[in-house]
Amino acid sequence: MPLVKAQGIVMKQINLGEADKIITLFTDRIGKIQAVAHGARKPKSKFLASTQLFSYGEYVMYKGRSLYTINQADVKESFQNLLGDLYTLTYCSYILELSDVLTQNDERNTDLFALILKTFYLMSEGRIDRDILTMAFEIKSMSISGYMPGLYRCMICDTDNKLTAFLSQAGGLVCEKCADTSSNSIRIDRSTINIMRYILKTPLEKLNTIRISIENKNEIKKVMKDYIKYYLEREFKSLDFLNDIKSVENL
Ligand SMILES: [Zn+2]
Structure with missing residues (x-):
């Protein structure tokens, strides 16, 4: 053998x-x-x-x-230190779950392998907000695997003017007019779009300088959840669980 x-x-x-x-x-x-x-x-x-x-x-x-x-x-x-904390455990489990769905057996994806490894090292270091790392992993892993969201022009009419919504079935951002054609379009703020663009083009290890408000984070999470669900036909429960815990902690 x-x-x-x-x-x-x-x-x-x-x-x-x-x-x-x-x-x-x-x-x-x-x-x-x-x-x-x-x-x-x-x-x-x-x-x-x-x-x-x-x-x-x-x-x-x-x-x-x-x-x-x-x-x-x-x-x-x-990476056994990642198992010791409920948050990192959940984030890292989700990262592997998502990667599992993104890959077929025996199909090489060296970029995705490198991305997982880098994310785990950074999770383990704790220097970068784990929420941001997870969002960045979603955007980058989808992009590496052939599902890069269009973040610069309307994915329906190609204008770069008044991009106000995200429409998963169109593959990314859409303009104000095109957004009205589908009830599935999700409103997205200009500042959130800029953050998503920044995350897409910036290496993970450089994301330590970025600060993202709760509002922006929530928009990115909502959009990416919808996008992943649309293309991978899967919903991942692990992050919902984490959000439930966070809301209980904040009571
Ligand atoms: Zn349009």
């Missing part, structure tokens, strides 16, 4: 039999794959750390018919 070496992040893990695990790895070289780690649940297993959720490492595997089998694994960064 051929040996394959790749860097990967553990996206999911499920138990198999008495002591084994099947993990979903998102890798740099071979995309998303499923791999068996024999004995990974034994207390002294050499795969204990490398098969935990969020772990990032280098994996040497045998390729089987549908599953890989892990032969050797070295953890580069366990």
Whole structure:
């Protein structure tokens, strides 16, 4: 059987039999794959750390018919600190959930891999607002995967004048006139548009200088939720859960 070496992040893990695990790895070289780690649940297993959720490492595997089998694994960064805080845990789980839906098995997407990794490092550092990081991840991961929202011209009539709404089915912003043609268009403030443009063109690690008001954040969240739902045909509950917690905390 051929040996394959790749860097990967553990996206999911499920138990198999008495002591084994099947993990979903998102890798740099071979995309998303499923791999068996024999004995990974034994207390002294050499795969204990490398098969935990969020772990990032280098994996040497045998390729089987549908599953890989892990032969050797070295953890580069366990990211286990991200599991300790409810907020980062939820944000990072959402990031992996979204990435999972954005990718097919065995389909390489090195840009997305790099984006996930960078987001995890920045989440772990805590230097940048995690809310902003998550929004930026949404905008950038969708763009990398072929769904870049149009933020400069009306996606229906092509004007750059009076862009006042976002219409997912049109693929981005629409002008005042075109917005009236659909009940699905979402009003968006000029300042929010500018922030979304800035996020789209700015590398993640440079987002530490940006301050975004609650109003702007809420508009971006609303628009991106609608956009992701429209194109990926999925609703992600994890962030709603977080918003519920925040509102309880603010009572
Ligand atoms: Zn228009």
